[in-house]
Structure formats: C-alpha cells, structure tokens
Amino acid sequence: MKRPSLYIILIAAFLIQLLFLDHIKIMGAKPDLLVILVVFFAIFFGPGAGAEAGFVAGLFKDVYSLDIFGVNSVLLSLVGLIVGALSPNIFKESKLTQGLIVFVSSVLCMISHYFVSAIILKITYITLPEYLCNLILPSSLYTAILSLLLFPILISRYRLKEIAEYL
C-alpha cells in the first residue's frame, strides 16, 4: 500500500467528518469514518498500517476537537495495532465479521475514552451506563452499519480481491 494513498483517504474522511457528518446525526449519534478506516487498514494491511492510520486519524481529531489532547491518537493507534495483530486469525471476507470488528473497536475505544476522561477531567455527573445508552452503543452501531457500505468500496479501490494474500 502506498502511504500517500492512506493519507489522502484519511484526510478526505476527516474533512467529511469535520464538515458534514453532523448533518446525518440520528438521535444525537453520528458515525465515525476514521474508526472505519483505521479498522480497514489494520485488517487488510496489518498492525503497522493500522497503527499508523490510527495515529494520524487520532491526531486529526485531537487537533480539531476540544477533547483531551492526545487521547484520540493513543486510542486509535491502539485500535489499529490490536486489530492488525488479530487480523491473520480473522475471516476478512465476511461482511458480518468486518461490521462486528468495527462495532467492537468503536465500543472499546469509546469506553476507554470514558475512563480516561473520568480520570483526567473527573466527570462524575454522567455514568458509564448513560454514556453507553446515549452515545457509545448508538454511535458504534451507526459506524458499523456504515462500514458495511464503505468496506466493499475500499476493497475495490485497493483491488484487494485481485491480491490473494489480503483475503
């Protein structure tokens, strides 16, 4: 995989997330295109590419949001690294598996984010179950559903079906 291609796709997804994604919010939940991309690069190109994509995507988020700086870079890098490390044991062709990995990655990433925020910012007014019901589960589900549409496009873009080692 060419590095510029990874960065171009990440930048495009980031711009969409920054400018348009709030318009497709459903009940306060919006999908996370960057998580989808990080999981995609991790599954199909291994832990190195996954971590790299995670770091870059997280850095974009950190720079443009009011979140704790660095938390997104670290968490998304870890997601890329872990999913990439597990990818040889995953049946990558299955759409269900792809969606499930995106869902679990998003949920774990956001739960970890909750604990980091709770420790650093000492937010105690909102409990984890409230976060789970109102944000984590709806957003992760939305992201997973969107990944089912995006993965085939990305697989076709990278011509992965023509390269046997990836599938």
Add this chain to the structure above:
Amino acid sequence: MRNKKKRIILTILAVVIAVILVVSISSAARLARINITDTSTPILKSLRSFFELLEKITPFAAIEEENKILHERVDLLTRIQVETLAVSDENARLRNLLDFRKMIPYTSIPAQVIGRDPSNWSNSLIIDKGTLSGIKTNMAVISTRGLVGRIVETGKLSSKALLITDPNIKVGVLIRRNRQGGILIGMPGGRCKIIYIPLDSDVRPGDKVMTAGLGSIFPKGILIGGIEKVGREEGRLYKYAILKPSQDLSRLEEVLCIIR
C-alpha cells in the same frame, strides 16, 4: 520491346470490349443480368430501407440534440434557482440575526460556523472569528434561538466554542416558571442534564429553562431549552432534569459571541 507490350495491351482491351458487346446483346446476357438484379433486390431493398430510416432519424437526431441543450439549460436554471434560494435563505438568516443582535442588550460579534467537532466525545463548533475580530475565551455564544455555549480556544482567525451539550460545560440555570435554580451540564446524545434541583421543588416536563446569570460568563435570562424528563438520582439528595436544547445545535450556521 515497348511497342510489343503496347500491342499486347491493346489486343487484350479490344478482346474484352468485343466480348462485352457480344454478351450485352445476347439473350443469355440479358437473362443473367435480370437474375443478378433479382437476386440483389432484397439486399437493395434493405439498403434503401436503411437509408430511409436514416433519413427519418436525422431530424430526431437534431431534436435530440436540441433536447439535450434544453435539458442542460433546465439543469443550469435549476441550479441557479437553488443557489438563489440558498442565498435568499442565508440573507433571511443574517437579517434575523441582525435584528436579534439589535434586540439583545449586549454587544456581540457575529460569526459563521465553519466546522464541527470530529470526535464523537466532545461537542464543539469552530467559528470563523478569532482574536483579530475581538473574540476572547469564555465569551458566551448564542444564536437567535438561545444559548449555544462558550468560547474555549481562540486563534487569530478562528475559535472553538464548547457547546451546552458537552459534558465539560457547566452553566448556572433557572427554571422560568418557579425560579428554581440548578446546574446544567452537557450529556451525550444532544441533551443536557440539570443537577442539584432540590427534592421538594416543583419541576415539570415542558418548563422552560434559562441562564441564571451567576458567574461572569453567561448573561442572565438567555433561553436554553425545555425540560423533557424529571427524575431522582439514586443515593443523592437532589433531583435531576433532562433538557432538550431550544435548537438543533448540529445545524447551526451563524452565532453571536457576546462581549460583556
């Protein structure tokens, strides 16, 4: 040598002409010609039909070309109409904002929303005004429909505002009907939560909530939204209320930053 060649060619030509003349006047030759013509008739008919069809199609082709041009014009005019409507909408919104700006008793700086929080975790807006335009941290941000949030980070040309739906925000609020106070915090999912409401207070769904004016950030009396649900926190000595903001914060396009 050359004369010999010329002679041979002339002889061959003469023989061919003679054969043609002989064949053309004989009945066998005529019969052969008719048969050949007959045999070729279906092919000729088909060719004629094909050319007739071409003659018929040609005007359609012209019409099709005209149709294409008209379609392009319709598309262009539709686009212009949509763009005009968008400009008209923007004009109406800005006029609304300007009227509102004149109405409110604070000096304010209008700004446009140029980006939104890419993270799912925090809720913020990026606006197109920064320190060069007079924006400072902790300025209250409002819209024509109520409180939006406060400025948290400022650059020279842009700033970031924390929305009232972000868990890191805290706003002192009053319930308009009974003047009961509380603290508003942001909640995931586009809602807010009012905490520290005394257990004996009369708070109902539908009550309007506004800023209390405590502290130095938010002026008093700015509408925030309406209460959706009231509940009691387990193990705590106060009630809570879930509030729906008076506007969809994910669709804001223009805001006002209040200078106090």
